[in-house]
Amino acid sequence: MTSPWNDPNMSDEGALGREEPTAGRRYRDSVADSVRISDLTAPRKIPPGSGWRKFVYKTSFKLINxxxxxxxxxxxDLRGRIKRHIRRQYVITLISGKGGTGVSTLTASIGGVFRQCRTENVIAIDAVPGFxxxxxxxxxxPPGDYAxxxxxxxxxxxxxxxxxxGQNSVGLDVLAGNRSSDQPRPLVPAMFSGVLSRLRRTHNVILVDTGPDLEHPVMKPVLENTDTLVFVAGVTADRSKPVLRALDYLASQGYHELVSRSTVILNDFTDVRDKAAIAYLSERFAKTGATVEVMPFDPHLAKGAIIDVQNELAKNTRLxxxxxxxxxxxxxxxDTERY
Structure with a gap:
């Protein structure tokens, strides 16, 4: 006997209990779900914070906004993206392949912006094996170090x-590396791993400043704990080619996934912008799959002293x-989306 549920001539409306929830009969949408409080009020216009707009707003006793x-x-919008929710920790490692490209400067600068926008603890770690x-x-x-x-x-x-x-004016923490010339304590893998495991309990965003020697033993635990790689290159041949070699080297060592989703920052050291060189290098680095960013020259960053992201940078540099x-x-x- 043929089951009435399998009768091909039976209409969808007769197959009660077998139809899809959205098929056949349509039910009226919920009235409560269709009402939004925001539809009943005018959209809020955020008051201006600077410039002529702020002047008009203040002088009109806030009547003209x-x-x-x-x-x-x-x-x-940028602050909202920087403040995004981060589960556990986010480790960002900055490397170059050649000294003098501004890795430490950008580590401190990016760390300062993260801390300015986030309420959680942010730290920059000096993982340079030497000084x-x-x-x-x-x-x-800074009061202490790894030891x-x-x-x-x-x-x-x-x-x-x-x-x-140590800590700066915006609350960015820093773990200093070896600063004692009379009693040097070379950084070894176990020291870095041990300290990082402790900092993971207390800090949400961790930036790691590294040296040019990518084959140093300490780079293995650094890279194994890295979520995002940032390569810092100059705009000249001698300051950009070592970074291209570093990209190739790390890819050959099994870090091709990190390299493919990395960021390359072209750090301009002069106030004479070489647009042709920047365009050429941007195209070359983009072929690796990396995101390419350009950091303009700023005299405050070039000083090599304490960096004040909030007050001392030029407007375009800060932006x-x-x-x-x-x-x-x-x-x-x-973590749940990485695999």
């Missing part, structure tokens, strides 16, 4: 580990830093 300028809206200069860009007198953290057996939370970290940092925040991939 021209709204934000396009630049202010752009900054608000790193990262702390010189953030805090001239101090590893020797402290009573580190429970941020307030404990903070005793060993570029925010755009680069937002692009790096966009590259964050939660």
């Amino acid at each position: 021209p709204g934000e300028s396009p630049r202010e809206r752009h900054y608000r 790193g200069t990262l702390a010189d860009r953030i805090d001239e007198n 101090a953290i590893l020797a402290d057996t009573d580190v429970q939370g941020y307030s404990d580990i903070r005793e060993h970290l 570029r830093l925010f755009e680069i940092t937002a692009a790096l925040a966009d590259k964050y991939v939660p």
Whole structure:
């Protein structure tokens, strides 16, 4: 006997219990779901924060609100991207393949922008095996180093580990590298891994400043713990070719996925912008799959001293830093989506 449920001549309406929820009969949409409170009120226009718009807003006793300028809206969008939710930690490693390209400067600068926009703890780590200069860009007198953290057996939370970290005016923490010339303590893989495991408990965004020697043993745990790679290159041949070699080397060592989703920053060291060189290098680096960003020359960054992202940078430089940092925040991939 043929089951009535399988009768091909039976209409969809007769197959009660077998039809798709959206097929056949249509039910009226929920009235409550169709009502949005925002439809009942006029959209809020955010007051301007600078320029002639702010002047008009203030002098009219807030009766005339021209709204934000396009630049202010752009900054608000960038801050929103930088403030995106990050589960666990996000480790960003900056490398070059050649000294003198501005890796430490950009580590401190990008870290400063992250900390400016986020409420969670952000730290920059000096992982240069020799004598790193990262702390010189953030805090001239950091209280401790790797050895101090590893020797402290009573580190429970941020307030404990903070005793060993330097910090700048916006709250960016820094872990200094070896700063003692009379009693050098070479950085070894176990030291980096041990300290990083502790910092993962207290910091949400971690930036790692590295040296030019990619074959140094400490680079293995650095790369194994990296979520996003940032290559820093100059605009001249001698400051860009070593980075291309570094890209090829890391890809050949099994880090091709990191390389393919990396960022290359062309860091301009002069106030004479060579557009042809920038265009050529951008095209070459883009072939690796990396995102290419250009960092303009800024005299404040060129000083090699404490970096004040908030007050001392030129307007265009500060904007570029925010755009680069937002692009790096966009590259964050939660652990559950990586495989």
